[in-house]
Amino acid sequence: MTPAQRALCDRARRDVEEGHVPACQVALARGGELELFETFGDADDETRFVVFSATKPFVAAAVWQLIGEGRCDVAAPVVGWVDGFATHGKEVVTLEQVLLHTAGFPTAPLGPPAWWTRQGRRERFARWRLNWEPGTRFEYHPTSAHWVLAEIIEVVTGRDYRDVVEERVSRPAGITGRVLGAPLDAQGGVARIVETGEPPSAAELRATLGIDELPETEVTNEALLAFNDPQVRALGVPGGGGVMTAADLARFYQLLLHDPDGIFDPAVLADATGVVRNTFPDPLLGVPANRTRGLVVAGDDGLAPLRGFGKVAGPRTFGHNGAMGQIAWADPDTGLSFAYVTSGRDNHVIREWRRTVALASLAARC
Numbered sequence: 001m002t003p004a005q006r007a008l009c010d011r012a013r014r015d016v017e018e019g020h021v022p023a024c025q026v027a028l029a030r031g032g033e034l035e036l037f038e039t040f041g042d043a044d045d046e047t048r049f050v051v052f053s054a055t056k057p058f059v060a061a062a063v064w065q066l067i068g069e070g071r072c073d074v075a076a077p078v079v080g081w082v083d084g085f086a087t088h089g090k091e092v093v094t095l096e097q098v099l100l101h102t103a104g105f106p107t108a109p110l111g112p113p114a115w116w117t118r119q120g121r122r123e124r125f126a127r128w129r130l131n132w133e134p135g136t137r138f139e140y141h142p143t144s145a146h147w148v149l150a151e152i153i154e155v156v157t158g159r160d161y162r163d164v165v166e167e168r169v170s171r172p173a174g175i176t177g178r179v180l181g182a183p184l185d186a187q188g189g190v191a192r193i194v195e196t197g198e199p200p201s202a203a204e205l206r207a208t209l210g211i212d213e214l215p216e217t218e219v220t221n222e223a224l225l226a227f228n229d230p231q232v233r234a235l236g237v238p239g240g241g242g243v244m245t246a247a248d249l250a251r252f253y254q255l256l257l258h259d260p261d262g263i264f265d266p267a268v269l270a271d272a273t274g275v276v277r278n279t280f281p282d283p284l285l286g287v288p289a290n291r292t293r294g295l296v297v298a299g300d301d302g303l304a305p306l307r308g309f310g311k312v313a314g315p316r317t318f319g320h321n322g323a324m325g326q327i328a329w330a331d332p333d334t335g336l337s338f339a340y341v342t343s344g345r346d347n348h349v350i351r352e353w354r355r356t357v358a359l360a361s362l363a364a365r366c
Contacts, residue, residue: 005036008362012340015355016041021325021344022194025049025246026359028366029254029337036366037247042191042343048177048243049191049341050227052322055242058179058252059146059161060099060294061169061264062153064272068265071156074099074293078148081155084125085148093134095152098145099293100278101138104130107218108144115235118154121147138280138289142218146239162236172263173255175248181236182243190243191343193228193324195221200350208350209285219323224345240322246339253319253330253337273318273332282306295320298329310360317364325352327360338363 001009005028012026023041027034039045066072074096079085085093090105097103108128114120125148131139150161157164162181170179178186205211226232233243256273259266271293278291287303290296298304300315308321309329319329324345330337340359346352 001036002366004362004366008036008359008366009038009040011358011362012038013040015342015344015346020196020346020348020351020355021342022196023047023049023191023344024340024342026363027246027250027339028363029247029250030335032254032258032260034247034250037245037250045245045247047189047191048245048248049326049343050193050233050240051242051244051249051326051328051341052224052227052240052324053142054249054320054322054326054328054339054341055180055238055240056146057256057294057320057328058165058169058242059149059153059238060272061256062161062165063095063099063149064264064268064294065168066153066156068268072152078152081152082122082125082148084122087126088129090128090130090134093130096277096293097134098141098148100291101141101145101289102135102278102280103141103145103148104132104134104136105144106131106139106141108141109218110144110147115147115237118151121151125151137283138278138291139283141239143237143239146237150238161238168263169255170244170248170252172261173248173252175244175251177244177248179242179244179248180238181241182233184230184234187230187233187243190233193225193343193345195225195345195347197346197348197351199347204350221345221347224323244341246341249328249339249341250337253328253339256318257330257332257335257337273330274316292318305357305360308356308360310357310362310364312361312364314364321356325356327356327363329360331364334364336364336366338366 023043028036153161279288298309298313298317327340
């Protein structure tokens with residue numbers, strides 16, 4: 001282990017020892033191979049973690065393949081695949097807007113019981129309303145956008161989106177376990193999510209973010225802890241229900257860097273990993289979103305830490321983090337990919353953000 005790798009592991013271990021998270025894993029990969037994989041706390045190297053929104057690029061990657069095969073047009077309206085979108089002004093929403101989180105329905109509700117069946121999901125799509133004109137602003141769509149992507153995958157392929165993601169994305173990345181929709185009898189060793197810590201005070205929020213309280217979103221503790229339910233894990237929520245190790249996540253980003261078997265159209269992959277198409281400001285932080293068709297790019301504007309990439313990330317670094325402080329990215333300039341996963345829901349969100357910045361910065365130095 002190099003000194004830089006040791007510093008990264010020491011920082012990850014510290015949060016376990018101080019009780020901020022019960023368990024975590026870190027992984028680094030380069031040249032298609034793992035360079036580092038360590039587990040700390042109440043887990044082992046076989047333990048899998050719910051990675052929340054770090055799942056999103058797996059679903060997007062299946063869509064990129066369909067785009068490259070000429071089976072999906074990013075400029076086409078969603079209603080061409082999902083007739084439920086021909087309601088409440090949604091007929092103008094395009095596939096690209098869904099991928100960019102500019103589609104206009106960030107908080108559109110889709111939970112139980114509707115999410116258990118395809119019919120229930122389609123019925124809910126028809127009831128959704130727009131919050132703004134599609135394509136005119138950005139607001140993160142925590143789950144709604146990727147339910148739409150999952151439905152498009154099923155319409156285009158005629159197959160279950162979870163099977164498509166496994167066969168087209170996770171297996172080529174070298175991931176042996178099922179990332180989305182793990183069967184009930186194959187969920188052994190999945191880390192249970194545990195709440196820790198207390199929320200930051202209004203004074204801490206004001207000093208750090210300039211606000212007295214955090215806005216309410218659908219990413220509540222109740223929503224996160226619901227992934228302790230084996231039935232919810234088996235569902236395979238496409239915007240946040242992926243289950244894997246840090247090593248799996250690091251391998252996935254090596255796939256995006258190298259694509260050794262040519263499963264992607266090179267132009268489509270280069271666009272998805274490098275062409276920023278959404279620079280609308282984030283409504284909470286005010287920084288440009290820097291989003292591609294499915295990923296976030298660190299950028300060269302000095303604001304990479306606010307996008308979850310740490311202080312020394314290369315400007316072309318791309319990735320997508322997840323709730324609870326999950327981290328996942330790759331740097332095309334160094335060939336390094338990094339993943340950090342944890343089972344701890346640290347309620348002190350400022351400490352969680354600082355942990356992300358510290359870990360991502362230390363990883364980039366490796």
